Amino acid sequence: MAVIEARGLTKRYKEVVAVDDASFAVERGQVFGFLGPNGSGKTTTIGMLLGIVRPTAGSFSLFGASTPGALVAARARTGATLETPNFYPYMSGRDNLRIAANVKRVGRARIEECLDIVGLRGRAKHRFKTYSLGMKQRLALAAAMLADPELVVLDEPANGLDPQGMRQIRRIIRGMAERGKTIFLSSHLLWEVERTCTHVSIIRRGRIMKTGAVSDIVGGDKHVVVKADDIERLLAVMDGYPGASSARISNGAVVARLDSGDLGTLSRYLSGHGVHPSHLAAESKTLEEVFMELTDGTPPGAAEAS
Amino acid sequence: MTGARSHLGSVEALGRDRPRRRSGLAGILFRNEALKARKRPAFWVLTGLLMVFVAVATVATGRFSPVEMGWKTGWTMVPMGANMGSMCFALAVALLFAPEFKWRTGRQGVIDGLAKESFFAGKLLLSAVLALWFAGLAWAAGAAGLLAFPPTGEMTASTVADLKAWAGMGLGMAVWGGSAFCLAALTRGGAATVGILLGYYVVEGIAASIGMFWAAMKGYDWLAKAIGYLPGRVAEGLSSRELYYASPLPADAGLLAESPGFALLAESRSFALLAGAAAAYSLAFVAISFVNFRKRDL
């Protein structure tokens, strides 16, 4: 059973279609990245899952629950942040966690534990409004972890964090993943998703363009880069190789798409045709290249008009 | 909430962090709303203001009353603090409800596992507790003032008229609190709520005076009656001493009786009708806020 399952989720605001027929499934234990440029509909999708935004059409389930009452119970088993850290500015970090802890029926000891994990124990008695953006993000993460939930949903968790803070968050997320928790996080930072996530959905203008394991998406299209003294001859031989296609010359090397077989097979084939490569390597596309192709070169982080 | 119960089970299964108390949903809502109010400086400012105003008003009445009041009359002055209490109550409701939207903390509450309806119920519960708090304080401050400047004569206990007065005051407060609650839910802003609320009552007061005068001139009974049932007039009527007791100041009563429209006004002011109108207004305010709150995204 999928932990999150979205079926044709759609949200329309007057002229803007914020999310358009989004379907995806997040299985237990996955670290699922929801990747898209600004304004692509990430927050809106998460808002629908969290019961904040009413879908215009479509449905979804959390832990298999899809009725309103069961969803409320499912959300108590989920730790989540949406867009910005939402806390009472006049209350201390600790008191703010008490509010969430009461709803989640979690005791005080756990509040201190979570404050420790995010490194906020020393500032816990200060008012939330005196916190820096990074501290606010950490408090939101602490709140999401309070009930040691089976599912953690984070909307741009790295926003406003310094490199150390980002590493700390990655470590926390990995730690949760290792304990079998399911994590769903949105981001417009490609490398963040590539480093942290096992699975990814790429969303653009509200439409899901591609979903799958990160390794499949970046490794699905393997390229081989070959160099030899006689590049023209190499190109001709590569053109004849049945395991590769669309060979071309680029930067003094022949680049081709590897459709089948491994580098050993290719190497033997080349030798058999009298070509002795000086360089032979497989390269996979980076997530960035895939993302750029799917989003028409809209660089991540650039606002998108729908 | 069965879902939350089953979650309770799963937290206990973790074995390392037992819930502090096994409380139901109402307990959770109450504890959270109480924590939010307790930590809010504005709440204590309102509480302090009410105490000071009521104390000053009681002392002023006790010291400078032109007539010798006696215990019985003095006692009837005590509930008058409820007027101020209503105002503080409405402001507190506005300040503890409206910002939940701007801060997106109401939204976070739902994300954390409260049903939207539960969050709303929490705010209603808060309002009920605030009403008791401010009414109780006004009463206590008034009673303390009375004891500090004891009137002459035998000390008397509360009467049926006093109870009726208190019920009426409570309903008057409900109109104030209900309108603040409704405005907070509709405007989603603290400043907007307070501004519209106070602005409305001032404008309604002026419009009612003009309307009454006009109705008296033209002899439009129905208009005078209708004006008497505007929300502000209902709240004011229920919190006016004259509805429950004879005026302790005969001179005042004479002056009032001469003013145009007073006879019509007095006629329309039956306790039962005012009380019914107040209850209807309060319920309508809450119902409107609920429908609106449910419909809109947080």
Ligand SMILES: Nc1ncnc2c1ncn2[C@@H]1O[C@H](COP(=O)(O)OP(=O)(O)OP(=O)(O)O)[C@@H](O)[C@H]1O
């Ligand atoms: N309440 C709203 N009313 C009208 N339009 C909205 C509303 N909320 C979101 N939108 C629109 O929906 C689209 C998607 O917004 P959303 O916040 O989901 O994007 P996002 O992917 O989270 O972007 P970012 O990376 O900047 O956080 C945008 O075009 C936005 O303007």
Ligand SMILES: [Mg+2]
């Ligand atoms: Mg967003």
